[in-house]
Amino acid sequence: MYDCSRHFINGQWVESDSGETHDIINPATTESVGRVVFGTAEDVNRAVGAARAAFPAFAAWTVEQRIELLERIVEGLKARHDDIARAISEEMGAPIRLARTAQAGSGLQHFGAALEALKNLEFHEKVGDSMIYREPIGVCGLITPWNWPINQTAVKVAPALAAGCTMILKPSEIAPVDATILAEVLDAAGVPPGVFNLVHGDGPGVGAPLSAHPDVDMMSFTGSTRAGVLVAKAAADTVKRVAQELGGKSANIILEDAPLEEAVTDGVRAVMMNTGQSCNAPTRMLLPASRYEEAVRIAAAVADQTVVGDPADEKTHMGPLVSEAQFDKVQGLIEAGIEEGARVVAGGPGRPDGLERGYYARPTVFADVNNDMTIAREEIFGPVLVLIPYETVDEAVRIANDTVYGLSGYVWGGSREAALDVARRLRTGMVHINGASLDSQAPFGGYKQSGNGREWGGHGIEEFLETKSVMGA
Numbered sequence: 312m313y314d315c316s317r318h319f320i321n322g323q324w325v326e327s328d329s330g331e332t333h334d335i336i337n338p339a340t341t342e343s344v345g346r347v348v349f350g351t352a353e354d355v356n357r358a359v360g361a362a363r364a365a366f367p368a369f370a371a372w373t374v375e376q377r378i379e380l381l382e383r384i385v386e387g388l389k390a391r392h393d394d395i396a397r398a399i400s401e402e403m404g405a406p407i408r409l410a411r412t413a414q415a416g417s418g419l420q421h422f423g424a425a426l427e428a429l430k431n432l433e434f435h436e437k438v439g440d441s442m443i444y445r446e447p448i449g450v451c452g453l454i455t456p457w458n459w460p461i462n463q464t465a466v467k468v469a470p471a472l473a474a475g476c477t478m479i480l481k482p483s484e485i486a487p488v489d490a491t492i493l494a495e496v497l498d499a500a501g502v503p504p505g506v507f508n509l510v511h512g513d514g515p516g517v518g519a520p521l522s523a524h525p526d527v528d529m530m531s532f533t534g535s536t537r538a539g540v541l542v543a544k545a546a547a548d549t550v551k552r553v554a555q556e557l558g559g560k561s562a563n564i565i566l567e568d569a570p571l572e573e574a575v576t577d578g579v580r581a582v583m584m585n586t587g588q589s590c591n592a593p594t595r596m597l598l599p600a601s602r603y604e605e606a607v608r609i610a611a612a613v614a615d616q617t618v619v620g621d622p623a624d625e626k627t628h629m630g631p632l633v634s635e636a637q638f639d640k641v642q643g644l645i646e647a648g649i650e651e652g653a654r655v656v657a658g659g660p661g662r663p664d665g666l667e668r669g670y671y672a673r674p675t676v677f678a679d680v681n682n683d684m685t686i687a688r689e690e691i692f693g694p695v696l697v698l699i700p701y702e703t704v705d706e707a708v709r710i711a712n713d714t715v716y717g718l719s720g721y722v723w724g725g726s727r728e729a730a731l732d733v734a735r736r737l738r739t740g741m742v743h744i745n746g747a748s749l750d751s752q753a754p755f756g757g758y759k760q761s762g763n764g765r766e767w768g769g770h771g772i773e774e775f776l777e778t779k780s781v782m783g784a
């Protein structure tokens with residue numbers, strides 16, 4: 312059983328002010344795999360006090376000292392890789408193969424990327440007769456979701472440490488185990504007391520007082536647009552910086568001359584990966600009308616081949632959804648798609664055959680979708696792909712941009728130039744051309760209601776810096 316019953320504050324594992332604990336549920340079995348404590352505003356006060364006290368000394372560390380610290384953390388994460396993979400698989404249901412090959416390693420990847428970026432970052436520059444200094448912003452509140460848990464904590468903790476900030480992490484109460492392991496790694500690597508603090512709990516109990524706290528200089532939030540707005544409102548009275556990484560409904564434009572089989576297959580797999588629970592999943596596939604029915608057949612076949620089942624089984628492609636609430640939401644949206652007249656070509660409502668226990672959904676593909684339907688507008692956060700036809704490239708771009716979100720975009724085309732031309736017209740923070748993967752040095756973040764922050768690599772570190780102009784220097 313996993314034990315997340317204590318916070319990590321000022322270099323010590325401490326009891327909560329509340330003593331209120333909740334089960335950590337394995338979504339594949341719906342059984343408890345451990346307990347997590349729900350902290351209080353008083354716990355937040357203690358952690359913020361520790362971070363504030365630790366800030367002056369840590370901010371004065373040299374870049375070389377911070378590089379050495381990050382190097383020790385990278386080694387620590389390597390040593391705990393298998394523990395992290397197992398914890399993620401059990402707390403949020405990722406198939407163990409995905410947990411090992413992508414989920415667990417992403418923490419290591421981002422600490423490594425921050426380390427490399429820190430080696431090349433300039434912290435001061437001369438402009439005219441003035442010196443411009445870039446300094447750590449101060450005490451940071453970090454709030455993260457459950458879907459890629461160590462990835463989300465690493466993309467905040469690593470740059471915050473690299474910048475010289477102190478911090479309070481509130482990980483998701485649904486997946487708190489890997490964050491607890493991260494705290495152990497940071498402690499063992501010699502992060503000074505008070506520099507990194509972990510407070511477990513839910514949004515209203517811990518996230519809200521952290522966001523409003525007058526001694527917190529910056530909030531970095533990843534999660535739903537709904538909660539991101541609440542964090543920004545709570546932070547507004549104290550004029551702290553708020554970086555938001557929020558939801559998405561990303562379009563995948565497949566141009567007429569694209570390699571259709573490869574593009575559609577890649578797009579379907581990208582949606583089903585992590586059971587559709589990725590903010591940047593390409594959930595709206597935009598297809599030229601001339602090749603629409605051919606693409607529908609390919610998409611349905613690929614979805615039907617997805618192996619859904621026990622996350623502990625090496626052969627599983629897709630595990631359960633994270634929780635009962637998420638299961639109910641996904642089922643409701645599949646029903647909405649049917650009611651609004653979309654055609655189910657793979658999957659549909661209910662559970663896959665033989666999986667009566669656990670929050671399993673069916674890999675679902677809808678055809679005959681238009682961009683006004685609920686399933687084309689709302690972030691489903693489940694294994695549901697919609698296929699939308701278009702007549703012209705201009706129409707495809709218009710549909711892609713017709714959303715409140717702007718996280719990612721995907722373009723497939725026979726020529727890189729034509730695909731790049733479309734990529735430049737998308738109002739999104741990221742675009743993938745012809746299946747290119749994410750790049751850990753390229754900034755990750757969204758336009759519009761997908762947020763205003765940029766994480767990963769050097770841009771991620773810059774988020775945690777203030778700028779000071781010294782005239783006459």
Ligand SMILES: NC(=O)c1ccc[n+]([C@@H]2O[C@H](COP(=O)([O-])OP(=O)(O)OC[C@H]3O[C@@H](n4cnc5c(N)ncnc54)[C@H](O)[C@@H]3O)[C@@H](O)[C@H]2O)c1
Pocket residue numbers: 454455456457458459463481482483484512513514515517518519522533534535536537538539541542556557558559589590591690692718756757761762
């Ligand atoms: N843009 C990105 O980089 C990115 C990455 C991953 C996930 N996401 C988004 O995250 C969402 C899924 O994650 P989730 O279900 O954990 O999201 P969520 O918004 O429910 O919770 C995220 C975090 O916010 C906390 N929280 C909730 N209410 C709060 C409040 N009032 N004040 C402060 N904190 C509060 C939660 O406890 C949790 O730690 C999806 O919308 C997904 O798109 C975005």
